[in-house]
Amino acid sequence: MQKIVFTFFTLLSLSGTTGAQVNPEKLKRPKLVVGIIVDQMRWDYLYRYYDRYAANGGFKRLLNQGYACENTMIPYTPTYTACGHASIYTGSVPAINGITGNAWWDNMLGKTVYCVQDDSVKTVGSNTELGQMSPRNMPVTTICDELKLATNFRSKVLGFAIKDRGSILPAGHSADAAYWYDNKTGDWISSTYYMNSLPQWMKDFNAKKMTDKLYEQGWNTLYPTNTYQQSVDESKAYLAKPFGPRFPYDLKKFAGTNYGVIDATPMGNTLTFEAAKAGLIAEELGKDSTTDFLAISLSSTDYVGHTFGPNSIEAEDCYLRLDKELGDLLDFLDEKTGKGQYIFFLSADHGAAHSPSFLKENKIPTGQKEDEPLFNDLNKLLKEKTTAS
Ligand SMILES: [Zn+2]
Numbered sequence: 001m002q003k004i005v006f007t008f009f010t011l012l013s014l015s016g017t018t019g020a021q022v023n024p025e026k027l028k029r030p031k032l033v034v035g036i037i038v039d040q041m042r043w044d045y046l047y048r049y050y051d052r053y054a055a056n057g058g059f060k061r062l063l064n065q066g067y068a069c070e071n072t073m074i075p076y077t078p079t080y081t082a083c084g085h086a087s088i089y090t091g092s093v094p095a096i097n098g099i100t101g102n103a104w105w106d107n108m109l110g111k112t113v114y115c116v117q118d119d120s121v122k123t124v125g126s127n128t129e130l131g132q133m134s135p136r137n138m139p140v141t142t143i144c145d146e147l148k149l150a151t152n153f154r155s156k157v158l159g160f161a162i163k164d165r166g167s168i169l170p171a172g173h174s175a176d177a178a179y180w181y182d183n184k185t186g187d188w189i190s191s192t193y194y195m196n197s198l199p200q201w202m203k204d205f206n207a208k209k210m211t212d213k214l215y216e217q218g219w220n221t222l223y224p225t226n227t228y229q230q231s232v233d234e235s236k237a238y239l240a241k242p243f244g245p246r247f248p249y250d251l252k253k254f255a256g257t258n259y260g261v262i263d264a265t266p267m268g269n270t271l272t273f274e275a276a277k278a279g280l281i282a283e284e285l286g287k288d289s290t291t292d293f294l295a296i297s298l299s300s301t302d303y304v305g306h307t308f309g310p311n312s313i314e315a316e317d318c319y320l321r322l323d324k325e326l327g328d329l330l331d332f333l334d335e336k337t338g339k340g341q342y343i344f345f346l347s348a349d350h351g352a353a354h355s356p357s358f359l360k361e362n363k364i365p366t367g368q369k370e371d372e373p374l375f376n377d378l379n380k381l382l383k384e385k386t387t388a389s
Helices: 009-018 059-066 082-088 143-150 166-170 200-207 208-215 267-282 300-308 313-340 356-361 371-386
Strands: 032-038 103-106 112-113 156-160 177-184 187-191 292-298 340-346
Touching: 032 082, 032 166, 032 313, 059 200, 059 313, 059 340, 082 143, 082 166, 112 300, 143 156, 143 292, 156 166, 156 267, 166 177, 166 292, 200 267, 208 267, 267 292, 267 300, 267 313, 300 313, 313 340
Parallel strands: 032 292, 032 340, 156 177, 156 292
Antiparallel strands: 103 112, 177 187
């Protein structure tokens, strides 16, 4: 995140002899671009927990040393994961980039299709069907594709996320690889769209069975729970408590038996960062002067938000831990890629509404509408309107 320094004396002197002016600013190239999407991170979390973020953590370093775009709008609907990731990386909206939902009705096929579903490819890295994915349903390019085009495909592009769509859509069509998490096996997988077998470094990474090791650690809060003053007390009856009534959560029982639970814990982010770091080292991203791209999406913030609610201690703890891990990632990049040699950006695909029970408790008007009666009413109305009289 430091300023990138290059020298251009030779180029400038050459241009001077012909009279053409080369703008040195346009020739500056970072060795690496690292994009982070924090799934479901509301903008206000930057400030909601600001006092709790560490001085050497990620958020304060980004806010104080980088540039924060404060007047950000979301110019599209629906604000779902696939649409958010596609919009950020294509610079476009669903009406143009084609990613109109996590899934949508395909009139030509006469069925609903998942955003990255691709029945023509096979899973690489496990025996499940969770790898039958590719970016083929997105008819436009992402910034990673444009980088590939700009460098005659000498740039390397890797995508990582627990969610397949969080990895595949940003990395784009011409990515060297996109990897995502198979929550049936606990392994990182890909598809035959990208490769025919996992590279050895990813096989080695999977062999560590990191999910089981993280389950052994369990999940306790970083600080005493009574210091989580931006969150509701954990005794509230409306809070979901799938791992037990109170912190600390013992997750040992899930080792070897349930690889999906990690999704809704901060350890899902840990797992993603570790896989991405292993990929950066093994594939030598940012090692030469051609710009590479590492696209990371952190899915667990979304699962934690959905499971426990945005005002839960679990959500706050997830962001405090993420802050530290982002700081660690910046340290890692400073060491491996070099200070001032990479561009780092962080955004989010969408936010999250408050829990209706939380709002009700605080006398704020709210309510929930069940999908089924609404759909039935709409279908009835549609039938009346479209049936010839
Ligand atoms: Zn999302």
